[in-house]
Amino acid sequence: MKTATNIYIFNLALADALATSTLPFQSAKYLMNTWPFGEFLCKVILAIDYYNMFTSIFTLTMMSVDRYIAVCHPVRALDFRTPAKAKMINVCIWILSSAIGVPIMVMAVTKVTDKGNTGCMLQFPQPDWCWDTVTKICVFIFAFVVPTLVITICYGLMILRLKNVRLLSGSKEKDRNMRRITHMVLVVVAVFIICWTPIHIFIILRTMVQINSTNPYVIASWHLCIALGYMNSSLNPLLYAFLDKNFKRCFSDFCLPFRSKKGPEQLLQSPQLHTRAYHRVVLVRKPV
Numbered sequence: 318m319k320t321a322t323n324i325y326i327f328n329l330a331l332a333d334a335l336a337t338s339t340l341p342f343q344s345a346k347y348l349m350n351t352w353p354f355g356e357f358l359c360k361v362i363l364a365i366d367y368y369n370m371f372t373s374i375f376t377l378t379m380m381s382v383d384r385y386i387a388v389c390h391p392v393r394a395l396d397f398r399t400p401a402k403a404k405m406i407n408v409c410i411w412i413l414s415s416a417i418g419v420p421i422m423v424m425a426v427t428k429v430t431d432k433g434n435t436g437c438m439l440q441f442p443q444p445d446w447c448w449d450t451v452t453k454i455c456v457f458i459f460a461f462v463v464p465t466l467v468i469t470i471c472y473g474l475m476i477l478r479l480k481n482v483r484l485l486s487g488s489k490e491k492d493r494n495m496r497r498i499t500h501m502v503l504v505v506v507a508v509f510i511i512c513w514t515p516i517h518i519f520i521i522l523r524t525m526v527q528i529n530s531t532n533p534y535v536i537a538s539w540h541l542c543i544a545l546g547y548m549n550s551s552l553n554p555l556l557y558a559f560l561d562k563n564f565k566r567c568f569s570d571f572c573l574p575f576r577s578k579k580g581p582e583q584l585l586q587s588p589q590l591h592t593r594a595y596h597r598v599v600l601v602r603k604p605v
Contacts, residue, residue, distance in 0.1 A: 321403035322498055325380045328407040329373060329505075333550035336369035340547060347540070352437040356427045359437035364422035369550065370460055370513070371414035377509055378464040379406055380502050385471040388499060389478045417456070453524045461517045468506055475499060505556050512549035516542035 339362045346352050352359060383403075386394045426440045441448035479496065519542045522528065528535055 319400055321383055321398045321400060322380065322502070324400055324403040324407065325376055325383065328410065329376045329380075329553060332369045332372040332376070333553050335365050336547065336550040339365050343547075346437065351434040352427055353435070354437075356425075359427050360422045360425040363425040363437065363439070364418045367421045367456075368411075368414050368418040370456075370546075371417055372410055373509065373549075374460050374464045374513075375410045375413065376407070377502075377506050378467050379410070381468040381471040381506060384499050384502050385475055388475045450524055453520055457517055457521045461513065465510060468510075472503060472506075501556075505553065508552055508556065509549055512545045512552070516546050 342354055342358065342362050345354075354362075383398060386397055421439065424439045424441060426438065428436050428438060428440075430436050439449075439452075441452070479499070519539060523530075530536070
């Protein structure tokens with residue numbers, strides 16, 4: 318994981334892994350029509366849902382900004398697009414996501430409904446309807462509208478740049494690699510927006526308009542929206558596998574470090590032993 322892009326992808330994969338780990342509990346809840354796992358797991362599962370939503374969209378937004386800088390400002394990218402800064406940004410993303418994740422964990426409770434079933438839900442302070450509405454609107458704005466606008470602007474500027482400049486660097490191979498990575502990030506972002514748009518729209522409509530929650534079509538639509546959101550976490554690993562061979566190799570090295578160790582002769586020939594100054598000279602002519 319020695320590039321900024323792969324570090325962001327790893328962060329996204331971590332959020333997806335956490336989200337998919339909750340699927341057995343969520344499936345059991347819907348099949349049994351009750352929450353049998355107690356209040357502690359209720360808090361953990363709901364918090365993971367919100368952590369996944371925010372860390373995923375924040376990471377994808379940073380990936381889009383990262384690609385914009387790489388394509389449109391290659392010289393500035395030398396200082397910004399470093400593994401150390403990417404790791405620092407990932408830590409900041411998780412801290413920022415805690416602003417919603419921790420309160421959700423505190424407010425999550427189990428309650429017995431009128432039908433005798435146990436529900437896992439959020440208990441807001443009074444007036445609860447006001448806090449519920451404000452929370453949903455804030456999630457819609459900060460986890461969907463603002464990131465989508467930033468991503469759209471970044472890719473709009475990148476498309477203009479890629480159309481107007483035939484050769485971004487001094488090497489056709491470098492250009493092909495840059496365009497391939499940009500295409501991969503665009504596909505991952507597009508799939509995320511497609512999967513998460515329905516549930517955001519559904520929640521904001523249910524907040525603003527009175528909807529009959531007992532209508533079978535409304536119930537089916539709600540379950541479909543939830544399924545699409547979780548499907549995104551399942552699709553991302555497939556996208557990485559098909560679209561980024563470099564990530565597959567790096568992920569394999571991360572999981573099986575002993576297989577990827579080089580011998581003394583290979584280490585002496587490794588380009589990683591070159592100085593940072595040497596890389597700066599090369600990258601000025603051929604930006605990554």
